[in-house]
Amino acid sequence: MLTVSTGNKAVAMAVKQAKPAVVAAYPITPQTEIVEQIAEYVTAKELATRYIAVESEHSAMAACIGAGVTGVRTFTATSSHGLLYMHEMTNWAAGARIPVVMANVNRALGPGWNIWAEHTDAMQERDTGWLQVYVASVQEAYDATLMAFRIAEHNDVLLPVMINLDGFLLSHIMQPLVADKIGDFIPPLHLPHAIDVTKPRGYGGLTGPDEHFKFRWDIERSMRDSRKVIEETQAEFNRRFGREYGWTEDYRCEDADVVVLSLGTLGKEAEMAVDSLRKEGIRAGSMRVRWFRPFPKLDLNGRDVVVIDRDYSFGFGGVLARSIEAKNRVDLFSVIAGLGGQEVTYDDIAGFIRNRRMGEEFWFGVSGDV
Template identity: 75%
Template sequence: MLTIATGNKAVAAAVKAAKPGVIAAYPITPQTEIVEQIADYVAGGDLESRYIPVESEHSAMAACIGASVGGVRTFTATSSHGLLYMHEMVHWAAGARLPIVMANVNRALGPGWNIWAEHTDAFSQRDTGWLQVFVGTVQEAYDATLMAFKVAEDERVLLPLMVNLDGFALSHITQSLETVDIGDFLPPYHLPHAIDTENPLGYGPVTGPADYVRFRWDIERSMRDARGVIAEVEREFAERFGRSYGPTEDYRCEDADVIVVAMGTLGKEAEVAIDRLRDAGIKAGSMRLRWFRPFPDLDLAGREVVVIDRDYSFGFGGVVAHAIRSKTGIEPYSVIAGLGGQEVTYNDIADFVRNRRPGTETWFGVSDHV
């Protein structure tokens, strides 16, 4: 069905189609609309799920963990401080190999209080063992959420998955949305280690170093296998529903001398900047990084690269710029822009490309930095 929706409503619509058995969530701006919509679906009988109105995000993830290992598909949503508050359980969910799907509406962290988009919240969960995808449109928020369940629950993966969308910029924008009849796209939830009282097991007991290392390695092995699973699921999705995605969304990159790498809505806005630059005779392209974990292999050889980081690792640099540098050996021009919802237009992005100085870092909007 073709309609319009906000990014938040699109996520909720995908959750409705995926029919989780249990949803446990705590409201936080700008994610609240997702849980409100889901609570409404459940109350109205449009979604036969059990909605647990927990008292905190820590408990939201704990309840998802209990439900997921109990044997049902599970979803939650959060943002910013909520994600940080559940951090302990975010790690636990991955170690417990539970395919929980979470929408994280990216938002900056206090102080001072700031409710607008930034990727630092998601990146602070970088090393938890969660798959992370960043979306750029309302349609993609819907599609990625649907695919998230299939990827996470695949027996080669069995890891939780975080769908990231920019706070307000995407969560609250109204765009067109085509919802689909998913048919048997999502198989019934099957967790090989779901709790079974006929076969009682002790889950996650005290574990010695030698065994612990094996289980950590299995997370990494599954993360590596996830690349192929993601590609398979995205291919099947394209065949069934006609919309295709990849690890990156490349725009006019074939003959580009300089490529802008950005994530989320800035990655979409960059495409407009590329058109402007091309009109001015600058052979630029853009590569919107969709998957952050597992991190994809990027074909950037022989190009100049401008990385826009809507995040920062203090005392080190932009997180994406660092990833690009270590993965490709290319010294990018690192632009720190869009923190706390800072307005970054396509004209600004075009200027980043025009004024690039590879190997250096610039904070957009800061005049006195060294």
């Protein structure tokens, strides 16, 4: 059914269809609409979920873990400082192998206080054992949320999944949305280590130096196995609903001499930049990176690479750019743009590509370096 929705509401609609047993949440701009909408579904008895309004994000994740360990489906949503406040528990969710699904509406970190889009919040979660996907349209926010439950809860994965959507740019925009009847697309969750009172077991016990690394390896093993599950899930989604998703969204890359890589809505804007550069005779392409964990294998052979980061790791560089560099051994032009909602247009992106300086880093809008 064709309807219209904001990014936030699209996530809530997908959650309603996934029917989590427990949603625990604390509001924060620009995510609040998601948990408000879910609360409305619960109040209207359209969704039989135990909705726990907690006093902090740390508790929201703790409640999801506590509920999750009983073997039920859980969901929460957050942004920015809320995500950071959860950080201890996000590590715990992955380590305890609780397949929580969470929407993170990407927002800058203070100070200075800022409520607009930036990816540094999610980047600070990159080593936790969570799978991370970045979306770029209201439709994709809905689709990725449905797929997240199926991927997280797959027996070969059993790791939490974070769906990232750009604050305001995507969370608050209204776009067309096709909402489907999902049937049995998300099978029931069978958590092998769920608490069973008839078979008492210990949870969260001390693991010594001879054991701990095995649990760490087990997370990595599942992270590696998740690649196949992601591919199968996306293929099955396409088969059932007719919308295709991959590790990246590639646009006019086949014959491109220069490829621009980015996350989120910047990647859609980049497609416009590619079109305008092609008219000038510059053979450009755009590769919008969707999955950040596990990190995709990218085909960049022999091309100039421009990476736009809406994030930064101080003393190191743009996280996406340096990750691509490390995994692909390419010389690239790293652009830092869009921090804290800084406006970046397709004309700006075309300029980044046109004026690329391989091997250098460029901060968009910083005086003296423009």
